[in-house]
Amino acid sequence: MARDTPAGDLRLANLTKTFGAFTAVDSLNLTIPQGSFFALLGASGCGKTTTLRMVAGLERPTSGQVLLGDRDIARLRPHKRPVNTVFQSYALFPHLDIFENVAFGPRRRGIRAVDEQVRQMLSLVQLDGYGRRRPAQLSGGQQQRVALARALINQPQVLLLDEPLGALDLKLRRQMQIELKRIQTEVGITFVHVTHDQEEAMTMADTVAVMNAGRIEQLGPPAEIYEFPATAFVANFLGQSNLIAGDVFGRSGSDLLVTAHGARFSVPAGRSRTDHGPVFVGVRPEKLHLADTAVQVPAGRQHLEGTVTDASYVGVSTQYLLRTGWGSELSVFVANSGAQQRFAVGDRAVAYWDPRHAFLLGRRADEEDRTIPVLDEPIGASS
Ligand SMILES: Nc1ncnc2c1ncn2[C@@H]1O[C@H](COP(=O)(O)OP(=O)(O)OP(=O)(O)O)[C@@H](O)[C@H]1O
Numbered sequence: 001m002a003r004d005t006p007a008g009d010l011r012l013a014n015l016t017k018t019f020g021a022f023t024a025v026d027s028l029n030l031t032i033p034q035g036s037f038f039a040l041l042g043a044s045g046c047g048k049t050t051t052l053r054m055v056a057g058l059e060r061p062t063s064g065q066v067l068l069g070d071r072d073i074a075r076l077r078p079h080k081r082p083v084n085t086v087f088q089s090y091a092l093f094p095h096l097d098i099f100e101n102v103a104f105g106p107r108r109r110g111i112r113a114v115d116e117q118v119r120q121m122l123s124l125v126q127l128d129g130y131g132r133r134r135p136a137q138l139s140g141g142q143q144q145r146v147a148l149a150r151a152l153i154n155q156p157q158v159l160l161l162d163e164p165l166g167a168l169d170l171k172l173r174r175q176m177q178i179e180l181k182r183i184q185t186e187v188g189i190t191f192v193h194v195t196h197d198q199e200e201a202m203t204m205a206d207t208v209a210v211m212n213a214g215r216i217e218q219l220g221p222p223a224e225i226y227e228f229p230a231t232a233f234v235a236n237f238l239g240q241s242n243l244i245a246g247d248v249f250g251r252s253g254s255d256l257l258v259t260a261h262g263a264r265f266s267v268p269a270g271r272s273r274t275d276h277g278p279v280f281v282g283v284r285p286e287k288l289h290l291a292d293t294a295v296q297v298p299a300g301r302q303h304l305e306g307t308v309t310d311a312s313y314v315g316v317s318t319q320y321l322l323r324t325g326w327g328s329e330l331s332v333f334v335a336n337s338g339a340q341q342r343f344a345v346g347d348r349a350v351a352y353w354d355p356r357h358a359f360l361l362g363r364r365a366d367e368e369d370r371t372i373p374v375l376d377e378p379i380g381a382s383s
């Protein structure tokens with residue numbers, strides 16, 4: 001039976017799902033290494049749940065394959081797949097106590113002696129002693145952990161998690177993120193975690209895949225994607241980026257030279273996704289420094305002068321908007337370390353950065369600056 005075969009990497013090959021004329025998942029090619037914590041990140045409606053449902057066997061692919069190791073599992077019935085799913089709504093059985101909820105899978109497979117296994121699972125999710133309670137007598141976070149135990153007791157090769165923390169408040173969410181990561185490390189099962197919370201994806205996953213309109217835009221370790229995004233979508237979906245529209249006009253050593261709105265910038269070729277034509281010069285808000293116009297900008301830095309149009313104090317940092325000479329606004333985050341000068345709306349200031357912190361992206365000729373952050377969907381806005 002499926003559960004006895006050795007696990008392997010989970011591979012999606014040209015996986016496609018169409019609903020009528022609408023393509024929800026568009027020829028997805030993806031390898032998820034065995035034992036890894038993989039996050040599928042994307043805005044509402046981009047095809048995350050549909051992808052998971054095809055892996056779980058709850059949705060039939062229009063075309064393509066779902067492979068586990070060398071086995072195509074796409075034609076297996078859901079309960080024959082070595083895959084379990086944890087959903088946002090925990091779907092615990094309200095009339096059964098916690099013990100029986102967790103014991104459900106093994107009992108259904110005809111296993112009688114489940115006590116030890118259930119105890120182990122409750123201990124894994126830190127709910128020792130809760131076995132005789134009903135789901136309604138637990139908090140949201142505790143119920144979510146029961147749902148996790150109920151899935152893990154089946155020893156799946158792959159655990160699918162579809163926004164499992166969506167119903168929890170922020171603080172509990174953060175706790176459960178750390179908890180989930182600990183459990184994944186302990187059990188070593190492949191976790192595929194779906195979320196539209198970029199911080200959640202980055203906190204937990206070894207690998208993050210950013211999905212947009214049924215396709216993967218970029219995939220890699222969180223820090224790698226964040227530091228060097230491949231597309232404008234990724235640059236503004238994973239955190240925020242200032243994207244200044246310009247054109248490559250030459251090269252100097254290992255740097256590409258760009259003109260933008262009459263100013264000149266350079267970006268290392270190694271941080272450039274293209275070496276010609278229309279481009280965006282990208283800089284993250286926290287990579288920008290803000291200084292008084294009277295201050296000498298340090299050597300080797302690029303800079304822009306502007307007028308402060310907004311200053312928002314958010315505790316750990318102050319977030320400024322700086323209007324440039326051509327009217328776009330740059331977003332600048334200044335850490336509240338106590339050492340920095342404060343600026344007020346109306347002040348003139350210089351934003352400067354180390355060119356090694358910039359990145360260069362290809363741009364369609366008709367695209368303009370994107371310097372106002374694109375906000376993520378509010379949590380809980382999903383259907
Ligand atoms: N059974 C269906 N029939 C028609 N369209 C569907 C069906 N299921 C999903 N879709 C559409 O496919 C697209 C992808 O849906 P999916 O549920 O995979 O999105 P998602 O990325 O999980 O979004 P969310 O973050 O809101 O949960 C959506 O536009 C949705 O309306």
Ligand SMILES: [Mg+2]
Pocket residue numbers: 048049050382
């Ligand atoms: Mg979904």
